[in-house]
Amino acid sequence: MKYTENALNILTVRLYPKKGPAWINNNLKGNESVETLCTLLETHEYEFAKKRNVIESAILETADFADGVVALGDPSFPEVRGVVKPADRPFALFYKGNLDLLQKSNLNIAVIGVLNPDDSVALTEKIVTTEILKHNATIVSGLALGCDSIAHKTALDNNGKTIAILPSALNNIIPKENSELATEIVEKGGLLVSEYYQSPQSKNEMINRFIVRDRLQALFSDAVLLAASYAQNNQGNDCGSRHAMSKAKEYGIKRAVIYNELKHNNVQVYDLNRQILRDDHSVIRIDSANMIGSVTKLVTKNPDDITLF
Numbered sequence: 001m002k003y004t005e006n007a008l009n010i011l012t013v014r015l016y017p018k019k020g021p022a023w024i025n026n027n028l029k030g031n032e033s034v035e036t037l038c039t040l041l042e043t044h045e046y047e048f049a050k051k052r053n054v055i056e057s058a059i060l061e062t063a064d065f066a067d068g069v070v071a072l073g074d075p076s077f078p079e080v081r082g083v084v085k086p087a088d089r090p091f092a093l094f095y096k097g098n099l100d101l102l103q104k105s106n107l108n109i110a111v112i113g114v115l116n117p118d119d120s121v122a123l124t125e126k127i128v129t130t131e132i133l134k135h136n137a138t139i140v141s142g143l144a145l146g147c148d149s150i151a152h153k154t155a156l157d158n159n160g161k162t163i164a165i166l167p168s169a170l171n172n173i174i175p176k177e178n179s180e181l182a183t184e185i186v187e188k189g190g191l192l193v194s195e196y197y198q199s200p201q202s203k204n205e206m207i208n209r210f211i212v213r214d215r216l217q218a219l220f221s222d223a224v225l226l227a228a229s230y231a232q233n234n235q236g237n238d239c240g241s242r243h244a245m246s247k248a249k250e251y252g253i254k255r256a257v258i259y260n261e262l263k264h265n266n267v268q269v270y271d272l273n274r275q276i277l278r279d280d281h282s283v284i285r286i287d288s289a290n291m292i293g294s295v296t297k298l299v300t301k302n303p304d305d306i307t308l309f
Helices: 005-013 021-027 034-041 045-060 119-133 147-157 176-187 203-219 241-251 268-279 292-299
Strands: 068-071 092-097 108-112 138-141 162-165 191-194 223-226 254-258 284-286
Touching (some): 005 034, 005 045, 005 092, 034 045, 108 119, 108 147, 119 138, 119 147, 119 292, 138 147, 147 176, 162 176, 162 203, 176 191, 254 268
Parallel strands (some): 108 223, 138 162, 162 191, 254 284
Antiparallel strands (some): 092 191
């Protein structure tokens, strides 16, 4: 398992009270000396060393499941897309597979959606994702059941690359039903990524990890495409995709939704798609019946340089 002293130090800093992502990204550039870190933390070097030993032992327990960990200041630590506040920036990432896929030079398109798509939603997502893959894009998703799985599998079926961003440590694939899919993603040149090396301490922490994971899908993508999703309502309908789409808007990352005005009008599973289109006219609408131009706009890093047909 690959990791640097810097990565160990960054992870150790996180153990101190009130030293979360915002503090780390505001106060550290990476590769600070232990002496400097202890001064900032107002702690003793022997105490810091004890905590670092605990961290090292913990991450080595995942050595059979992860290739390594990179942290703020490491040469291979990837740069995020968009304009992102310090509290939302990752400071360490555990990975298995091709870490270069996260680099900003790589064209990454996130494809997300509901856990329970019907056959029509699934087919439409496959058609659009296949078209995206023709542009040498890497597909990003969250390894969840439903639309996430369809996105990953479509990439693999078309000899493409895909990135799965997990809400759990790499030695505890969630959901377990997708453990084989996770293995296949790595075997075929893709990547698994997580911010975690330990299990959550409570149910609320686990729920929060899903929400936090959603923002990473936006941070490492040039655009986020919503296949289909319920809008939040008083009937209990909601979808984690809403968080990823909201964060993409906040960061200034391109957004798109699949939507056909005739087929999908008043269809509940497209409620969020319809709501997003209504509220933000800059969102790209992709209609599988006539999608070449809109997909081209989606995958072009500089949208001002393309011509729609």
